[in-house]
Amino acid sequence: MEAQPRLRRRPEQKKRPRGGMRLLRAPLVFTGFSPLIENGGVLLGDDGRIASVGAAKDLLKDAPGAPVEDFPDSILLPPLVNCHAHLELAALPKIRDDVDFTGWLGEVVAEKKRASPADFERGIKEGIELCRVGGQGVIADVASATGVEKSYGKSGARVVFTPELICLDPSGAAKAVENALGRKAGGNASWGGVFAHAPYTVCEEAYLECAKALRREGLLFTHAAESPEEVEYCLTGKGAIPERLFGNSPVNPPPSPGLHPIDWLDKIGVLGNRTVLVHCVQLGKGHVNLIAARRARVVLCPRSNKNLGVGSAPALELLRARVNIGLGTDSILSAGDLDLWKEVTAAVDDYGFSPEDALFAGTSWGARVLGLEGESGSLSPGRRAAILVRKLGEGKDRWERIFSSSGENCFYVN
Numbered sequence: 001m002e003a004q005p006r007l008r009r010r011p012e013q014k015k016r017p018r019g020g021m022r023l024l025r026a027p028l029v030f031t032g033f034s035p036l037i038e039n040g041g042v043l044l045g046d047d048g049r050i051a052s053v054g055a056a057k058d059l060l061k062d063a064p065g066a067p068v069e070d071f072p073d074s075i076l077l078p079p080l081v082n083c084h085a086h087l088e089l090a091a092l093p094k095i096r097d098d099v100d101f102t103g104w105l106g107e108v109v110a111e112k113k114r115a116s117p118a119d120f121e122r123g124i125k126e127g128i129e130l131c132r133v134g135g136q137g138v139i140a141d142v143a144s145a146t147g148v149e150k151s152y153g154k155s156g157a158r159v160v161f162t163p164e165l166i167c168l169d170p171s172g173a174a175k176a177v178e179n180a181l182g183r184k185a186g187g188n189a190s191w192g193g194v195f196a197h198a199p200y201t202v203c204e205e206a207y208l209e210c211a212k213a214l215r216r217e218g219l220l221f222t223h224a225a226e227s228p229e230e231v232e233y234c235l236t237g238k239g240a241i242p243e244r245l246f247g248n249s250p251v252n253p254p255p256s257p258g259l260h261p262i263d264w265l266d267k268i269g270v271l272g273n274r275t276v277l278v279h280c281v282q283l284g285k286g287h288v289n290l291i292a293a294r295r296a297r298v299v300l301c302p303r304s305n306k307n308l309g310v311g312s313a314p315a316l317e318l319l320r321a322r323v324n325i326g327l328g329t330d331s332i333l334s335a336g337d338l339d340l341w342k343e344v345t346a347a348v349d350d351y352g353f354s355p356e357d358a359l360f361a362g363t364s365w366g367a368r369v370l371g372l373e374g375e376s377g378s379l380s381p382g383r384r385a386a387i388l389v390r391k392l393g394e395g396k397d398r399w400e401r402i403f404s405s406s407g408e409n410c411f412y413v414n
């Protein structure tokens with residue numbers, strides 16, 4: 001695993017006057033809801049909330065005499081929103097590189113069986129810390145190991161907890177969903193809904209129970225259309241998933257629906273605006289429009305998909321169809337680390353997103369996917385949000401300087 005930077009304290013802990021407004025000023029400010037601001041600032045009220053954002057000179061006119069805190073060669077932006085992580089896996093041994101998707105998944109399952117509760121607990125704690133030092137304010141976490149949700153702490157990034165549901169047997173669907181819903185997160189984590197693992201590990205009855213239970217509150221997350229093997233199984237009931245993933249197992253996957261996973265989720269009525277589809281790499285003709293028409297939300301994990309060799313999501317098509325998109329790291333065992341900034345960069349390099357859209361996806365759009373648009377992902381007036389400061393790197397224009405910025409110089413101010 002590549003070492004991630006430690007979060008530094010603010011370089012200058014100046015004593016600030018009690019009360020009154022103060023202006024944070026930087027060459028670049030990204031609000032999460034407007035175009036990039038040059039020579040911008042964030043005006044903080046005496047209650048610590050954001051009073052306004054904009055050009056620094058205009059803000060100073062609004063608050064003449066306000067003390068100014070300068071962040072030279074830096075960008076101010078909202079903390080990043082990681083829409084998909086498996087924190088509990090952060091302390092497990094690295095999976096070797098020479099395996100395909102099914103081989104990788106089999107190894108993860110084996111490592112999870114070998115791991116102790118203390119390993120998962122350590123993974124949660126280390127994972128949150130890695131996310132926090134990488135500038136993430138929100139992490140949507142999938143928790144599968146029993147009781148691991150008690151390990152979320154009270155400090156650091158906000159965790160959106162989603163218990164993982166795996167249910168192969170239709171007769172156990174109601175109980176499995178009840179058990180998932182009964183899990184309570186510790187620390188300052190909030191409950192985000194249920195994570196139904198995937199169409200090859202969750203039967204129709206369990207998806208339906210989930211959708212019913214979550215129709216008013218919470219979101220139904222699921223990995224969907226991630227690998228060619230998943231699509232092959234859903235379409236034909238054959239391939240590496242039944243033969244190798246379940247090959248030596250005493251249990252069988254749920255019956256193959258004979259449909260592409262997206263078509264199947266739609267047919268059974270769970271492809272709706274409370275559904276969050278994670279991955280969406282293997283989309284066929286018409287799927288982008290179907291996802292858009294159902295107003296389902298999508299989380300893209302470009303580096304995980306690349307590392308597992310499953311392909312690249314049709315992200316620009318999803319964007320053009322106005323699908324609500326966020327970015328996720330997925331697990332450290334697939335992405336190699338938990339650095340969401342690298343997903344933002346990959347959205348530009350691999351998907352062809354504009355730099356601005358990639359930053360939106362990593363902040364305010366991600367918050368919207370998680371239903372947190374009123375609380376996170378933007379420097380909106382009225383919020384008591386922490387503000388992320390990243391030191392700009394080298395480059396011939398402002399976007400190159402932003403994208404070459406170093407996580408080593410990333411810290412929060414508020």
Ligand SMILES: [Zn+2]
Nearest residue numbers: 086223330331
């Ligand atoms: Zn995942």
